[in-house]
Amino acid sequence: MSLPRWQSNSTASPGGWGQGWDRFVAVWASLNLIWVAFDITYLPLRTFWLQRNLYPIPSVPLVVPLTVIPDLTPLVDPIKGIEPHRETQAYIEQFRRLDAALLALPAGQRPQAAQVALLNRQVQLTVQMVDSNPFQASGATGTLEKIKNRLRQRADLDSARQASGLLLSPDWIQARGWNSERRFWNDQILPLVATNYWRSIDENGRPTDHFWRIDLLLFQSVFGLDILLRLIRMRRRLPGLSWGDALLRRWSDLPLLLPFWRWLRLMPVLERLQTSGLVNFEPLRAVVSRGVVALLAVELFEVLSLQILDGTQGLIRSRRWPQRLRALRSHQSVASRDERALVELVRIWAPLLLSRVAPRLAPELQGLLGYSLRQSLDRTVVPPPLRQLQPLLQVESGISRQLAGGMVESLLELARSTGNRLGRRDDVQLDLLQRFIDRFWDELAAALESGSALERSQELLCALIDGAKGTYLSQINRAGIEALIQELDQLITAPGQQTAPGQQAAPSQSKPLNRPEPPATPAP
Numbered sequence: 001m002s003l004p005r006w007q008s009n010s011t012a013s014p015g016g017w018g019q020g021w022d023r024f025v026a027v028w029a030s031l032n033l034i035w036v037a038f039d040i041t042y043l044p045l046r047t048f049w050l051q052r053n054l055y056p057i058p059s060v061p062l063v064v065p066l067t068v069i070p071d072l073t074p075l076v077d078p079i080k081g082i083e084p085h086r087e088t089q090a091y092i093e094q095f096r097r098l099d100a101a102l103l104a105l106p107a108g109q110r111p112q113a114a115q116v117a118l119l120n121r122q123v124q125l126t127v128q129m130v131d132s133n134p135f136q137a138s139g140a141t142g143t144l145e146k147i148k149n150r151l152r153q154r155a156d157l158d159s160a161r162q163a164s165g166l167l168l169s170p171d172w173i174q175a176r177g178w179n180s181e182r183r184f185w186n187d188q189i190l191p192l193v194a195t196n197y198w199r200s201i202d203e204n205g206r207p208t209d210h211f212w213r214i215d216l217l218l219f220q221s222v223f224g225l226d227i228l229l230r231l232i233r234m235r236r237r238l239p240g241l242s243w244g245d246a247l248l249r250r251w252s253d254l255p256l257l258l259p260f261w262r263w264l265r266l267m268p269v270l271e272r273l274q275t276s277g278l279v280n281f282e283p284l285r286a287v288v289s290r291g292v293v294a295l296l297a298v299e300l301f302e303v304l305s306l307q308i309l310d311g312t313q314g315l316i317r318s319r320r321w322p323q324r325l326r327a328l329r330s331h332q333s334v335a336s337r338d339e340r341a342l343v344e345l346v347r348i349w350a351p352l353l354l355s356r357v358a359p360r361l362a363p364e365l366q367g368l369l370g371y372s373l374r375q376s377l378d379r380t381v382v383p384p385p386l387r388q389l390q391p392l393l394q395v396e397s398g399i400s401r402q403l404a405g406g407m408v409e410s411l412l413e414l415a416r417s418t419g420n421r422l423g424r425r426d427d428v429q430l431d432l433l434q435r436f437i438d439r440f441w442d443e444l445a446a447a448l449e450s451g452s453a454l455e456r457s458q459e460l461l462c463a464l465i466d467g468a469k470g471t472y473l474s475q476i477n478r479a480g481i482e483a484l485i486q487e488l489d490q491l492i493t494a495p496g497q498q499t500a501p502g503q504q505a506a507p508s509q510s511k512p513l514n515r516p517e518p519p520a521t522p523a524p
Contacts, residue, residue, distance in 0.1 A: 029219075036263065040263065043080070046082075047195045050194065051194075052065065081210075086198070087129065088135075092193060094125055098119065107177045110174045111174070123164055126168070138197050143192050146192055148160035167181070216259075220257055227256070316462055317462065321448055322445035354415040365412075
């Protein structure tokens with residue numbers, strides 16, 4: 001039983017600087033894959049990277065701050081062409097001025113005229129934001145809905161516009177105090193407003209994205225050099241291979257150079273990690289392939305089995321059996337006398353069976369024939385009253401052994417001489433043997449044509465195959481593929497079948513016990 005692939009010897013990478021280069025490229029490709037995944041998910045997760053807060057349950061105001069993660073938005077936003085939205089940015093700046101003006105207001109005191117003007121301005125900006133929906137450009141309309149819902153819940157009103165006017169009214173500020181109100185705005189409203197952004201458009205009418213420049217300079221240049229080195233290494237190993245054929249053999253590296261569909265780089269990255277020896281993905285591949293086999297094995301085997309059985313039934317139901325048997329004759333099935341394969345096969349096997357195999361069966365044949373003769377003598381020659389005499393039985397046994405030995409020796413001598421004669425090449429003998437075989441096919445075909453044996457045989461064979469369809473295939477369904485997989489696991493992991501990784505199993509030198517060596521027989 002062979003070992004699992006991940007336990008056998010893996011293909012070694014080129015030694016020296018080649019192995020170091022392969023490992024460096026594997027690590028560099030892994031970093032590029034992480035960078036590609038970050039780029040693909042940056043826009044959907046920009047709110048997380050900006051606030052660095054995790055909300056485990058969306059419907060519950062439970063926040064897990066992740067301040068250990070640095071703020072990457074100032075570095076990545078310019079790459080993506082992201083700028084602060086003017087309307088929402090003006091809203092935040094206006095609130096900062098309002099907050100600075102109301103911080104000096106004592107608790108329970110009504111805001112002054114200047115402060116009331118700032119409150120009214122903030123209400124106007126809130127109503128304008130609700131009406132114009134500046135979040136639509138960034139595809140974050142749901143954020144505006146969150147803002148409106150929180151304003152309605154805070155003021156216990158059905159309209160977000162009326163709720164903003166009530167929350168920013170002088171009477172509300174005087175009754176509740178600004179310290180508690182500013183906490184609501186700073187914690188629940190302004191962080192949502194700050195997530196809005198505006199993305200510029202390039203000359204092609206698409207959103208600005210400079211990711212390809214970093215990808216080209218830092219990663220794809222290294223990948224191109226690595227692919228070139230692999231092609232050179234392949235052509236040194238196979239001098240007759242052209243550059244085009246070598247490039248086609250490395251087709252799996254193409255996603256590393258594509259500026260689109262960058263998620264396809266997962267395949268060449270995994271391949272480099274596997275071949276460099278840094279990571280072994282073979283157990284994972286085995287588990288995945290096992291799942292696929294568990295889903296498709298039974299259906300695939302049923303289809304193949306039905307095709308084979310239906311094809312066999314079609315051959316059995318054919319009415320051309322006699323014609324096909326006659327076509328086996330020498331003058332129809334071969335092109336010349338030298339190609340009489342069946343005759344040559346008989347000429348080779350007949351001496352082998354008669355002169356070498358049959359003599360070794362002499363003890364068994366003598367025992368079988370002696371027992372048969374003794375039974376015949378005991379029933380026909382010796383009367384029943386004399387069967388109890390021991391000397392007479394011994395004489396009978398000796399006569400049986402002598403007769404059996406003489407008969408077997410005569411038959412074996414005849415078989416040996418016949419085999420020796422058949423072993424010699426004789427054209428007349430070959431012609432006679434060929435006539436016998438041709439006559440056999442003719443007589444068999446005639447027997448099938450004249451009687452009802454052909455139709456009855458076809459019916460019986462087709463019935464057997466129909467029974468196999470109904471029982472064997474249904475047993476496969478009932479047994480299930482999981483039992484087969486478990487049996488395969490037991491065979492692979494059986495004690496004494498495993499070999500340490502990196503070592504090959506030594507060939508067995510032991511011989512089966514209690515098995516005598518056959519005696520040497522001279523060649524005929």
